[in-house]
Amino acid sequence: MSQIASKVEHSTRSSRIGIVLILATLAVLALAPFWGDRQTLRLLAEMYAFVALASLWNLLAGYAGLVSVGQQAFVGFGGYLLFWLVIVAGVHPLVAILIAGPVAAIIAVPVAALTFRLRGAYFAIGTWVVAEVFRLLASQISVLGGGSGISLPAAMVISMAPTRQAREFEIYWLALALTVIVLAAIVALLRSRHGLALTAIRDNELAAQSNGIGVMRIKLIIYVLVAFGTSMVGALIFLQKLRISPDTAFSVNDWTAFVIFITVIGGIGRIEGPIIGTIIFFAMRQTLSDLGSLYLLIMGAVAIVVMLWAPKGLWGLIAERYGWQALPLQRRLVLTPKENAGRKP
Amino acid sequence: MASPLLDVRAIDAFYGDFQALFGVSLRVNAGEVVAVIGANGAGKSTLLKTIAGLMHPRGGDVLFGGEAIGNAAAFDVVRHGIALVPEGRRLFPSLTVEENLLIGGQSRRPGPWTLQRIYDLFPILAERRHLPSTSLSGGQQQMAAIGRALMSNPRLLLCDEISLGLAPIIVREIYARLPKIVAEGLSLIIVEQDIAQALKASAQVYCLQEGRIALQGAARELTRESISAAYFGV
Amino acid sequence: MTEWLNVILQGVLIGGLYAMFAAGLSLIFGVMRLVNIAHGDLIVLAAYVALMVTQTLGLDPLTSLLLVVPAMALIGYALQRLLLNRTLGDDLLPPLLVTFGLSIIIQNGLLELFTADSRKLQAGAIEVQTFQMMEGVWVGALPLIQFIVAVAVIAGLQMLFYRTALGRAFRATSDDQAVAQLMGLDTRHVFAMAMALSLAVVAIAGVFLAVRANFDPSIGPARLIFGFEAVIIGGLGSMWGTLAGGVILGVSQAVGAQIDPGWQLLAGHLAFLAILAVRPQGLFPKVSG
Numbered sequence: 007m008s009q010i011a012s013k014v015e016h017s018t019r020s021s022r023i024g025i026v027l028i029l030a031t032l033a034v035l036a037l038a039p040f041w042g043d044r045q046t047l048r049l050l051a052e053m054y055a056f057v058a059l060a061s062l063w064n065l066l067a068g069y070a071g072l073v074s075v076g077q078q079a080f081v082g083f084g085g086y087l088l089f090w091l092v093i094v095a096g097v098h099p100l101v102a103i104l105i106a107g108p109v110a111a112i113i114a115v116p117v118a119a120l121t122f123r124l125r126g127a128y129f130a131i132g133t134w135v136v137a138e139v140f141r142l143l144a145s146q147i148s149v150l151g152g153g154s155g156i157s158l159p160a161a162m163v164i165s166m167a168p169t170r171q172a173r174e175f176e177i178y179w180l181a182l183a184l185t186v187i188v189l190a191a192i193v194a195l196l197r198s199r200h201g202l203a204l205t206a207i208r209d210n211e212l213a214a215q216s217n218g219i220g221v222m223r224i225k226l227i228i229y230v231l232v233a234f235g236t237s238m239v240g241a242l243i244f245l246q247k248l249r250i251s252p253d254t255a256f257s258v259n260d261w262t263a264f265v266i267f268i269t270v271i272g273g274i275g276r277i278e279g280p281i282i283g284t285i286i287f288f289a290m291r292q293t294l295s296d297l298g299s300l301y302l303l304i305m306g307a308v309a310i311v312v313m314l315w316a317p318k319g320l321w322g323l324i325a326e327r328y329g330w331q332a333l334p335l336q337r338r339l340v341l342t343p344k345e346n347a348g349r350k351p
Numbered sequence: 352m353a354s355p356l357l358d359v360r361a362i363d364a365f366y367g368d369f370q371a372l373f374g375v376s377l378r379v380n381a382g383e384v385v386a387v388i389g390a391n392g393a394g395k396s397t398l399l400k401t402i403a404g405l406m407h408p409r410g411g412d413v414l415f416g417g418e419a420i421g422n423a424a425a426f427d428v429v430r431h432g433i434a435l436v437p438e439g440r441r442l443f444p445s446l447t448v449e450e451n452l453l454i455g456g457q458s459r460r461p462g463p464w465t466l467q468r469i470y471d472l473f474p475i476l477a478e479r480r481h482l483p484s485t486s487l488s489g490g491q492q493q494m495a496a497i498g499r500a501l502m503s504n505p506r507l508l509l510c511d512e513i514s515l516g517l518a519p520i521i522v523r524e525i526y527a528r529l530p531k532i533v534a535e536g537l538s539l540i541i542v543e544q545d546i547a548q549a550l551k552a553s554a555q556v557y558c559l560q561e562g563r564i565a566l567q568g569a570a571r572e573l574t575r576e577s578i579s580a581a582y583f584g585v
Numbered sequence: 586m587t588e589w590l591n592v593i594l595q596g597v598l599i600g601g602l603y604a605m606f607a608a609g610l611s612l613i614f615g616v617m618r619l620v621n622i623a624h625g626d627l628i629v630l631a632a633y634v635a636l637m638v639t640q641t642l643g644l645d646p647l648t649s650l651l652l653v654v655p656a657m658a659l660i661g662y663a664l665q666r667l668l669l670n671r672t673l674g675d676d677l678l679p680p681l682l683v684t685f686g687l688s689i690i691i692q693n694g695l696l697e698l699f700t701a702d703s704r705k706l707q708a709g710a711i712e713v714q715t716f717q718m719m720e721g722v723w724v725g726a727l728p729l730i731q732f733i734v735a736v737a738v739i740a741g742l743q744m745l746f747y748r749t750a751l752g753r754a755f756r757a758t759s760d761d762q763a764v765a766q767l768m769g770l771d772t773r774h775v776f777a778m779a780m781a782l783s784l785a786v787v788a789i790a791g792v793f794l795a796v797r798a799n800f801d802p803s804i805g806p807a808r809l810i811f812g813f814e815a816v817i818i819g820g821l822g823s824m825w826g827t828l829a830g831g832v833i834l835g836v837s838q839a840v841g842a843q844i845d846p847g848w849q850l851l852a853g854h855l856a857f858l859a860i861l862a863v864r865p866q867g868l869f870p871k872v873s874g
Contacts, residue, residue, distance in 0.1 A: 067678070071677070073677060073678060073681055075622070075681075075685065120858055120861050120862060123861055123865035124817070124861070124865075126618075126620070126677050127619075127620030127677060127680070127681050128620060128813070128817065130620070130622070130681055131620065131622070131809070131810065131813045132817075132861070134806075134810060135810055135813075135814065135854055135857060135858070136858075138807075138810065138850070138854060139851065139854045139855070139858070142847075142850055142851040142854070143851070145847070146847060153847075258806065259689075263685070263689055266682060266685065270682055274678065298697075299693040299694075299696040299697050300693070300697055302689055302692075302693040303689070303690050303693040303694055303697065305689065306686040306687065306688075306689035306690040306693070307686070307690060309682065309685075309686040309689075310668070310682075310683050310686040310687065310690075313672075313678075313679055313682050313683050313686070314668075314671050314672065314679065314683065317678075317679065403767060404766075405763060405766070405767070424766065424771070425763070425766035425767055426766045426767075426768075426769050426770055426771045426772075429767060429768065429769040430769055434767070435767050437763075437764060437767065441761055441764045443756065443757045443760040443761060443764070443765075444760055445756040445757070445759065445760050446753060446756055446760070450753050450756075453750075453753065454753050454754065454757050454765075454768050454770075455768055457750070457754070457768050457769050457770060458768070458769030499768070500767075503768070503769060
């Protein structure tokens with residue numbers, strides 16, 4: 007037993023290959039305006055938004071154990087704040103996106119103060135009530151069209167970029183950049199001291215608590231950070247749509263049901279899960295959306311089947327089978343014979 | 352010799368990957384009291400849980416009245432006539448004393464034990480019948496737990512650490528009632544840390560050590576030395 | 586003055602309906618710690634089952650309960666045995682996400698079968714009957730029946746919980762699943778009975794919902810939220826508390842709507858959030874012991 011020294015390593019061989027692949031993919035995607043048509047760009051930008059939303063929800067539910075079904079509150083908040091800032095205050099749309107994050111984070115604190123009083127599944131429905139309150143309040147804002155919503159005035163749209171193509175490129179790169187930043191921030195967070203604490207909480211909340219980890223404090227931090235990111239993504243989504251209404255901004259289907267589906271299918275509690283899940287979700291949508299409500303029904307059924315029979319999702323199955331991980335997150339205990347690892351810190 | 356009431360045949364039991372029992376065999380004849388002793392973590396409770404159906408053996412089998420019950424669910428094992436008095440009593444806190452006893456009779460096996468017989472055996476319970484079970488003292492809770500198990504009219508009663516956390520005088524009081532229970536034709540397995548108490552109450556003794564039977568024999572034939580050797584593994 | 590009395594009275598009576606939404610939710614949470622996200626959609630499903638029964642058999646809605654209640658109870662039992670029992674455990678996610686998936690399946694299934702058109706159950710002459718309570722204060726016969734039924738349902742559940750063997754089994758299983766098994770209780774069956782009972786209550790609530798107002802496949806989630814709010818306002822684990830919670834929610838909504846029609850739902854949510862802020866354990870939490 008004493009003949010072995012150990013050290014903790016983040017990376018594995020597959021994760022080093024993974025990083026090379028990720029950088030190459032990113033380069034290809036960044037150049038998409040030069041190889042893809044308008045349809046492709048729109049689709050990709052939408053996918054990036056879902057990757058970001060699902061990754062944020064994954065952090066919240068899969069890592070911090072805060073299963074929210076009310077994240078549409080922050081998507082819609084970001085969207086509405088952007089429209090208000092642009093239309094009423096005359097702020098540049100890009101600046102408005104930047105403002106949406108911190109303002110949502112501030113709003114998230116009192117929201118958390120209320121919803122954190124509910125435990126487990128009741129917390130989930132509590133977040134939903136908050137989202138409903140946001141939706142009802144938004145429909146009271148008459149300068150933004152009340153219940154029927156409003157479009158972004160043409161003059162403001164043109165102020166972003168002189169041509170339609172330039173604007174579309176701009177939004178595409180913005181979506182890609184924002185998603186990459188969100189993912190990088192999540193990876194950095196999970197690799198930090200807080201990330202370790204989060205893993206401890208996920209594995210055993212009681213044990214973590216007795217080890218002096220401030221469980222509630224960490225959960226609050228995560229909740230606020232996720233609101234920050236979700237709201238920025240929301241602002242960007244509605245900048246791309248150019249139109250907002252209470253029902254689309256605070257839609258539980260679009261911003262929660264789909265996001266949960268993506269995360270569960272891909273693999274909850276794993277950073278790669280939402281990316282895989284988004285690809286599957288869009289593949290399904292492209293092929294099945296003609297079926298209308300039947301397509302949603304199939305989606306619900308697939309989510310149930312995966313949750314019950316493959317709870318770690320598709321990426322979980324792959325990772326378990328081949329020991330892959332695309333991003334260096336898991337800590338591996340590397341055991342080496344002592345004579346080879348003589349130096350001690 | 353007639354076939355035994357309970358025949359545990361070389362069972363292996365696991366918690367996940369951790370093996371807790373290694374080929375443990377044990378027999379209990381009708382009307383017999385068997386003690387299982389051993390240090391903390393020796394596998395005593397695991398053995399009882401496996402017999403009661405709360406766990407299932409990965410190897411070997413459990414025969415009761417000649418029928419294999421190793422894979423039967425706990426609720427089914429009760430219907431066969433095995434009742435467990437769990438470690439730590441575990442009365443239902445939302446239920447009154449009498450409701451705890453009544454729910455023990457849920458399986459409706461025919462037999463001698465009725466609410467009235469339990470109250471005759473432990474009169475204090477009759478006095479407190481309508482109080483919440485949480486209002487009972489530790490000893491009274493133990494009596495209620497035994498009563499609750501008896502209400503299913505078992506042929507075999509499994510008692511897990513009856514004396515745990517109780518004052519010696521209470522323990523003696525409870526053990527004094529066991530012969531009355533055996534007189535109704537029941538067999539008993541008593542798991543105990545209190546070796547003296549266990550030896551006094553039983554005919555056969557099995558000593559578990561790290562998941563294996565280290566010693567077995569008639570209670571009055573075993574020497575103090577052989578027991579402590581088996582108990583501590585020295 | 587009488588105008589406000591009328592408003593509050595309407596609120597109280599609709600509160601009975603909300604209490605029935607809440608009772609079914611509270612029941613299964615109490616027994617197996619399951620929060621059923623599809624609860625509201627099951628209420629709507631019950632309304633459609635009643636619609637089919639009344640249309641094909643020509644029964645009036647209240648009589649249709651004789652068929653709808655057992656049908657929903659059966660669905661509940663099967664749902665629990667075949668699907669939901671698999672989700673129960675230490676992990677919070679599976680039950681939450683599976684019932685969320687179920688909610689989507691029910692909504693879109695109903696949409697596929699019945700389209701998005703609004704429907705309503707016709708109860709005939711009783712719908713327009715009213716009584717004068719006092720000078721200027723009127724009560725509809727149907728809302729009154731609905732409230733009386735709600736009180737009866739809650740009294741019945743209370744009795745079942747504390748006076749019957751099934752109720753004892755519910756409480757014991759809720760306390761300690763493993764020991765409940767040692768008593769010969771098949772907890773899978775106990776849970777399925779709890780879900781059957783919950784959906785029996787859901788059936789009653791669904792029929793009254795369908796008689797009172799228009800319904801379509803999309804209104805389920807809002808009913809879930811009303812039920813949930815009534816549970817939390819009343820205090821977890823207390824059956825009579827859910828009635829109080831339902832009434833408070835109903836009155837808040839009625840008063841809100843009286844001030845400004847756009848404020849009806851908002852006022853209810855705000856009442857809920859206010860109680861969550863000042864008294865998170867609810868108004869009538871279950872006294873332990």
